[in-house]
Amino acid sequence: MKKILPTLIATTAVLLAGSASAQAASFTEVHFEPGSTIKIHDDETFGSDVEKTWDLSGSVGKFKNSVTTPQTLLVSRCAGDEVRVEIRITRQLINGVPALRTRADLYEGDSCSTPDLDGSVVFDFGTIHAPFKFTKQYHVTNAQEGGDWAVANLNYSLKTGF
Numbered sequence: 518m519k520k521i522l523p524t525l526i527a528t529t530a531v532l533l534a535g536s537a538s539a540q541a542a543s544f545t546e547v548h549f550e551p552g553s554t555i556k557i558h559d560d561e562t563f564g565s566d567v568e569k570t571w572d573l574s575g576s577v578g579k580f581k582n583s584v585t586t587p588q589t590l591l592v593s594r595c596a597g598d599e600v601r602v603e604i605r606i607t608r609q610l611i612n613g614v615p616a617l618r619t620r621a622d623l624y625e626g627d628s629c630s631t632p633d634l635d636g637s638v639v640f641d642f643g644t645i646h647a648p649f650k651f652t653k654q655y656h657v658t659n660a661q662e663g664g665d666w667a668v669a670n671l672n673y674s675l676k677t678g679f
Contacts, residue, residue, distance in 0.1 A: 543581065543582055543583065544579045544580060544581050544582055544677070545579065545580045545582060545608070545615070545647050545675050545676070545677050546577055546578070546579050546675065546676045546677075547577065547578045547579070547580070547590055547606060547673060547674075547675055548575075548576075548577050548673065548674045548675075548676065549573040549574055549575065549576045549577075549671065549672065549673065550574065550650075550672035550673070550674055551574045551672070552574065552652075552670060552672050553572070553573040553574050553576070553670060553671050553672050553673075554570055554571060554572055554573060554668075554669070554670050555570070555571050555573065555592070555594050555602055555604070555667060555668075555669045556568065556569070556570040556571075556667060556668045556669075557569055557570075557594060557595070557596035557597075557600055557602055557665075557666075557667045558596070558600075558664075558665060558666050558667065559596050559597030559599060559600040559625075559665055560659075560663070560664025560665050560666075561597070566597075567596050567597035567600075568596065569594075569596040569597075571594050573592065573671070576592065578590035578606070580608045580615075582615075582677075585610050586609070587607050587608070587609035588607065588608050588609070589605050589606065589607045589608075590605070590606045590607075591603060591604070591605055592604040595629035598628060598629060599625060599626060599627060599628060599629065599631070600623065600624070600625045600659075600665045600667070601623070601624040601625075601629050601630075601631065602621060602622065602623050602624075602657065602667040602669065603621070603622045603624070604619065604620070604621050604655070604669055604671070605619070605620045605621075605622070606618075606619050606673075607619075607620070611644065614644045615644065615645055615646070616641070616642070616643055616644050616645065617641075617642040617643075617645045617675075618639065618640070618641045618642065619639070619640050619642070619653065619655070619671070620637060620638070620639045620640075621637065621638050621639075621655040621657045621667070621669055622634055622636070622637045622657070623635055623636040623637070623657045623658070623659055623665065623666070623667055625659050625661075625662060625665050633661075635659040635660060635661040635662060635665070636657045636658050636659050636660045636661070637657060638655050638656070638657045640653055640655070645675065647675040647676055647677045648674070648675060648676055648677070649673075649674070649675040650672075650673065650674045650675075651672075651673055652670075652671070652672045652673075653671055653673075654668065654669070654670050654671075655667075655668070655669040655671070656668050657669075
């Protein structure tokens with residue numbers, strides 16, 4: 518009995534440790550690597566144009582792997598108090614396999630909260646599996662009123678976690 522109990526405890530510990538490592542990852546992290554930026558140009562009719570750049574390096578968002586409906590991470594920046602760019606990274610399961618889409622929208626109006634969408638670009642990465650790294654440049658222009666534009670240089674990496 519003295520030898521059976523320690524053996525039983527050790528076996529149980531090994532089985533539990535093995536089952537924990539065999540579990541599926543519970544989330545996927547999206548990291549913006551060094552060099553990830555958003556630059557917005559606000560074209561002004563009167564006065565000086567406004568241009569602003571943000572470094573997104575180090576920003577992190579998470580997708581829950583157990584969720585089957587589309588999940589979206591949003592990064593939003595505004596320049597000149599009237600030109601806003603929103604980057605949406607959407608992950609959804611297609612036939613049980615994760616797929617990724619990135620969309621850049623440019624809004625221009627009276628304020629940074631304007632709903633006036635003036636330009637968009639979309640890129641579908643298709644099905645992906647973490648770990649995954651990619652670099653993509655998005656150039657979106659104001660197709661309605663001209664002059665305003667934004668460039669997003671995104672260096673992503675996706676990593677799984679528990």
